[in-house]
Structures are given as structure tokens and as C-alpha cells.
Amino acid sequence: MTIIATLIVLGVLIFVHELGHFMAARSVGIRVDRFSIGLGPRVWGFRRGDTEYVLSAIPLGGYVKMGGMDDQVMERIEGGAVAEEEDGAAGEGKVQPGRGSADASRTEAVPSAAGRRRDSDFDSKPVWARAWVISAGVIMNMIFAFFAYTAVAAGWGSAQADTTRLGQVVVSFLPEGTEELEGVPEGAHFTRIGDRAVEHWGEVREAILDAPAGPLTFQWDNPRGEITVPMPADAEERRRVVMGLRYWVEPELIFVEPGAPAHRAGVRAGDVVVAVAGERVHLWSQVQDLIRASPGREMEVVVARNGEELSFSVTPSSVDGITPDGEPQTIGQIGVQAQNPPITYTRVAPLEAVQVGWSETVFVTGFILNFLGDLVTGQVSTRNLGSIVTIGEASGQAAAEGLPVFLSFMALFSINLAILNLLPIPILDGGHLVFLGIEAIRGRPVSAEQRMRWSQVGFFILLGIMALALGNDFLRLFGL
Known part of the structure; x- marks a missing residue:
């Protein structure tokens, strides 16, 4: 279930993002040579008109290859050459060896095979048109989130x-x-x-x-x-x-994170917490408060299991949190989740469903922006970053809760994807919007050589972030 849910989440949201680039490019007359879901070698595809539609081997991204675009950095990720005539000359709409595919937001351009720029090339278009194409993926992700939240409110009601x-x-x-x-x-x-x-x-x-x-x-x-x-x-x-x-939430555990302090101590899903640090508890909030107040300090956790009480020694991990007033604070966590009360859905009118969709989109956007701000200022630890492992776990849990919860999770992740793509890091949409802003101000584009160098920097920044997130998940799984 988890693997299937993860593939659905990534596949749909990558498709939505790249569809935005694709539709925007076509709307301003830019030729699209390739539309790929996934990175790396081509697994399956077909051609219609000037465009080749492809599923690629690595489901962690996607790209739209437009006329006149080239990116040697991304070539290594996206598989390099994809098609070649028998005599070695590239046919119309095909990519020559060494002419790697690139995401729609990547703007390294070279002359066409004829040695001159064509009207359908990306860089032949004015700055506003290129900015529209680059921004369209993010816009589509936000639109998807709004419609997903609205669909949940209209179809099931307010949870x-x-x-x-x-x-x-x-x-x-x-x-x-x-x-x-x-x-x-x-x-x-x-x-x-x-x-x-x-x-x-x-x-x-x-x-x-x-x-x-x-x-x-x-x-x-x-x-x-x-x-x-x-x-x-x-x-x-x-x-x-x-x-x-x-x-009211009963202290019955529905989930114990593998490798977390509670799991290593022997606590399991289905246990009911009856005492923490010598205090009897009957509410989940009491359990939370006692654990949060004891980062790094060993404590006794007593649970009821199969009619008997079992005692475990657990040392909560120390993580960055905040006080009710928003001040940074170190808190304890042991990696458990309680069974919430049943969810009821209250029907809402169509117009109210639209309002719910809009308010949820605005709220989640603000929440993610605040998180990123706290991350930059150091109020939130980088240990809170998660990789594909975290995404997979969350996707599986959301799918198990039912379609409305799964759709809501996809909406949240779509907003997250949109915001991350707007970060001013070369190789991301936001980085290339910066390049276009510089071009608009000074009247000439950043040179291809400079863009290539900055794209290489951005590529390694992204690799570093991915390695950090994956390392966090590795440490979490082993309770470190």
C-alpha cells in the first residue's frame, strides 16, 4: 500500500507540475520536444506531433524539453541522448547525443541544428513569456491543491x-x-x-x-x-x-515509529499508555506533555497490553519545538501516535466548499512558509527535513485513512512542491526566475556560461539537501 500510494502521489503531482510548463509553452508558441514523467533512462513512450511523451526510470521528478534548450548538468540525471537518425543527424524534434533533456525551467539555450534560433525556441520568446512558462508548474500545483481541498469539502464535507x-x-x-x-x-x-x-x-x-x-x-x-x-x-x-x-483522545497507540525510542524499548501499536514517569495518565495530552518535558532524560512508560501492565525504560529524543508563545524550545519525542476520535464530515454548500478549499490552501501555504522561515533562522532544526522515506510513510498512512485524507495530503504536498520550486536556487524554477529578472533589469540575458556554472552550483546544493534529508530519515529509523 505504501509503495503504491507513494507512486500515485509523486506521479500525479509531477504530472500536474510538468503539465503546467507544457501548456504554458504551447500557449506562447514554444515547441515541446519531450514531456517526461520521471528522470533517467526512457522506459516507455510514444510520439504525437513534435512531442515525445515518456515515462522515465526514476520517479523523483520530471521535465519538459523545449525547442532550443540544453542543459549538460541535467543530462546526467535525465539519460542523455534519446533518439538519433541512422546517419547520426538529429531528426526534427529529436535530441542529439550530448544534448541532454531539461526541465522547462532550465534556460540554457543553444542554436538549432541549422545554426540559428527558430521562432519556436524557448529563448526566442520575450522575458514575460519565458517567465510565464517557468511559473506555470508552480501555478498548476497551487491550483491542484485548491481543487483537491474543494473536492474534499464538496464530496465529503468538512472533517x-x-x-x-x-x-x-x-x-x-x-x-x-x-x-x-x-x-x-x-x-x-x-x-x-x-x-x-x-x-x-x-x-x-x-x-x-x-x-x-x-x-x-x-x-x-x-x-x-x-x-x-x-x-x-x-x-x-x-x-x-x-x-x-x-x-478527548485516549492514550491508545495506533502507530509506533520503527527505530524510534519507544520502539527500541519494546512499546508497540495497540498498547494503551497508563503511566509516564511515575504519573498515572488517562489522556493522550497528558502523555504528550510529560514526554515533551523530558528531552534526553530516561523515563518509565507503563502500558496495558493483553490485560496486563508492562513497564519500559524510554529516553525521549531531543528535538526543536516551540512554546505556546512561539519561542524556540527543546522538547522530547519517543515516536508514537495515538488513535484520534472518529472523524465526521459535515456537508457544506457548493459555495462554502469553494471557501473551504481557498482557506485551506492559504492556511497550508502560510504554515509551510513559516516553517521555511524558522528553518532559515534556526528556530527549527534541519533534523525536521525528510526525504522520500518520510514522503512514503506519510503517503501510506494517508491512504490508509481513506480517500478524503489521501486527497488532502496530496494537496498539502502539492503546495509544498510549489513553494520548494520557487526557492531562488539555480536549476529550480525560482532560480531561473531570478535569471529572467536580471535579464529584464539590465536588458540582456545572463550568459550561457554563467547560467551553466550557477546551475551546477544549484545542482550540488540540491544534492546536499537531499543527502541531509535522507540522512535524517536514516538516523530516525535507527533511533539516533
């Missing part, structure tokens, strides 16, 4: 935890004046917030966010009670109220 049971109140999240919410007992089932009855956690969230500023009454059963607190007018403070209320 919410199917519970109103309160697990924990995190006072440190609550804005000033709302601290009395700490008085709501653990296990209470919210029944009404303000003038709205609530039946799942999504309605709890909406009732808080949509309530007018001023006194807001929370009512609950088990045991019956109510409390009134002043709701702030500021939207960000409202969100902090929502973040401060955690729904």
Missing part, C-alpha cells in the same frame, strides 16, 4: 473530530480574561456554547470563533455545569481560545 468531550484546558494558550475556562472539568461533554447547540468539535470551534465579543456561556453534561467567560474581539485571541481547548 471534524466526532466528539464534544473536553480532554484538557491548556491555560498557557488562553488569552487574558479567559482563564476561567480551566474550571471546565476533564471529560465534560459540551452541549451548548452561547446560543448554539454543538454535536462535534468543529461546531465547538465555530461557536467560539463566530460568537460576538463579550460574555459567552459554555454548557456541558457529565457532570452538568456551565461557565461564562468574556470573549475577546481580536480574531487571533479567539484562535488561542480554540487552541487552548483540547478534545
Whole structure:
């Protein structure tokens, strides 16, 4: 399942990205010699018109080879020569030996076989047209994410935890004046917030966010009670109220990461955590808090398994995290995940589904940008970078959760792919947009030699990032 899910995620999103380049190139009259899903040697393909459509051996990328483009750096990855006439001369639309294929965003151009640039060549087009072609892959990834989120909302509805049971109140999240919410007992089932009855956690969230500023009454059963607190007018403070209320999650483990501290100690999926560091627990949030507070310190974890309690000594890994106020903090992790409450989908109107799709796209984009910013400033460790191994694990888990979760994961990864492609690294779309910006400012392009050198630098930067991410996954799998 994991391998199939990973191939679907990579295949679809690479296709979407390269389709953007392809369609944009055709829209401005640029000849497309080759459209490839995958890198390396050609596995299968066919020709239609001037374009050869290809599946290549390595499913970690793709490229669109346009008229007049050449890239010796990418040639080594994408397989070099692909077609040759019997007499050694290249036919129309074919690639000569040594004329490697290149992604649409790669702009190293050489004269055509006739020794002159043709009107259908990439570099014969104005800067705006080339910028449009280079940007189109990223644009298509963002459009895909928006439509995927919208499709989930329209087809299944808005996903919410199917519970109103309160697990924990995190006072440190609550804005000033709302601290009395700490008085709501653990296990209470919210029944009404303000003038709205609530039946799942999504309605709890909406009732808080949509309530007018001023006194807001929370009512609950088990045991019956109510409390009134002043709701702030500021939207960000409202969100902090929502973040401060955690729904009930049992400490039953659904996943134990292979090689992680818990797995090495003997903890397994299906175990129910009953004590951590000498404290009895009955909520997943309690387990999280105790583990997060003990990075690098050995602790006892007691679990219930097959009617008996087993004790394990576990030393949480030290990772970079943040406090409720956004400050960097070292926290502990042992590599376990709890079983969340069942998910319920609430139907939404078509227009509301579009709004949900847009808001999810904007939210995820902001989240990824913030993560990258924290990575650059050192607030988040590079140990949080993952390789194809992490992508595969996440793809498999999302597929196991069902189609709506899988589509949502594909949308998230599509946004991630779009943002990474916009990084100003030569060989990526963002790097070549920088080249075009320089050309637009000074009135002449960066020389082919300079572009080649910078592309080689970018190539090795990418190799370094990939090696770092793969190393992180290797260390994680072995619990280092």
C-alpha cells in the first residue's frame, strides 16, 4: 500500500507540475520536444506531433524539453541522448547525443541544428513569456491543491473530530480574561456554547470563533455545569481560545515509529499508555506533555497490553519545538501516535466548499512558509527535513485513512512542491526566475556560461539537501 500510494502521489503531482510548463509553452508558441514523467533512462513512450511523451526510470521528478534548450548538468540525471537518425543527424524534434533533456525551467539555450534560433525556441520568446512558462508548474500545483481541498469539502464535507468531550484546558494558550475556562472539568461533554447547540468539535470551534465579543456561556453534561467567560474581539485571541481547548483522545497507540525510542524499548501499536514517569495518565495530552518535558532524560512508560501492565525504560529524543508563545524550545519525542476520535464530515454548500478549499490552501501555504522561515533562522532544526522515506510513510498512512485524507495530503504536498520550486536556487524554477529578472533589469540575458556554472552550483546544493534529508530519515529509523 505504501509503495503504491507513494507512486500515485509523486506521479500525479509531477504530472500536474510538468503539465503546467507544457501548456504554458504551447500557449506562447514554444515547441515541446519531450514531456517526461520521471528522470533517467526512457522506459516507455510514444510520439504525437513534435512531442515525445515518456515515462522515465526514476520517479523523483520530471521535465519538459523545449525547442532550443540544453542543459549538460541535467543530462546526467535525465539519460542523455534519446533518439538519433541512422546517419547520426538529429531528426526534427529529436535530441542529439550530448544534448541532454531539461526541465522547462532550465534556460540554457543553444542554436538549432541549422545554426540559428527558430521562432519556436524557448529563448526566442520575450522575458514575460519565458517567465510565464517557468511559473506555470508552480501555478498548476497551487491550483491542484485548491481543487483537491474543494473536492474534499464538496464530496465529503468538512472533517471534524466526532466528539464534544473536553480532554484538557491548556491555560498557557488562553488569552487574558479567559482563564476561567480551566474550571471546565476533564471529560465534560459540551452541549451548548452561547446560543448554539454543538454535536462535534468543529461546531465547538465555530461557536467560539463566530460568537460576538463579550460574555459567552459554555454548557456541558457529565457532570452538568456551565461557565461564562468574556470573549475577546481580536480574531487571533479567539484562535488561542480554540487552541487552548483540547478534545478527548485516549492514550491508545495506533502507530509506533520503527527505530524510534519507544520502539527500541519494546512499546508497540495497540498498547494503551497508563503511566509516564511515575504519573498515572488517562489522556493522550497528558502523555504528550510529560514526554515533551523530558528531552534526553530516561523515563518509565507503563502500558496495558493483553490485560496486563508492562513497564519500559524510554529516553525521549531531543528535538526543536516551540512554546505556546512561539519561542524556540527543546522538547522530547519517543515516536508514537495515538488513535484520534472518529472523524465526521459535515456537508457544506457548493459555495462554502469553494471557501473551504481557498482557506485551506492559504492556511497550508502560510504554515509551510513559516516553517521555511524558522528553518532559515534556526528556530527549527534541519533534523525536521525528510526525504522520500518520510514522503512514503506519510503517503501510506494517508491512504490508509481513506480517500478524503489521501486527497488532502496530496494537496498539502502539492503546495509544498510549489513553494520548494520557487526557492531562488539555480536549476529550480525560482532560480531561473531570478535569471529572467536580471535579464529584464539590465536588458540582456545572463550568459550561457554563467547560467551553466550557477546551475551546477544549484545542482550540488540540491544534492546536499537531499543527502541531509535522507540522512535524517536514516538516523530516525535507527533511533539516533
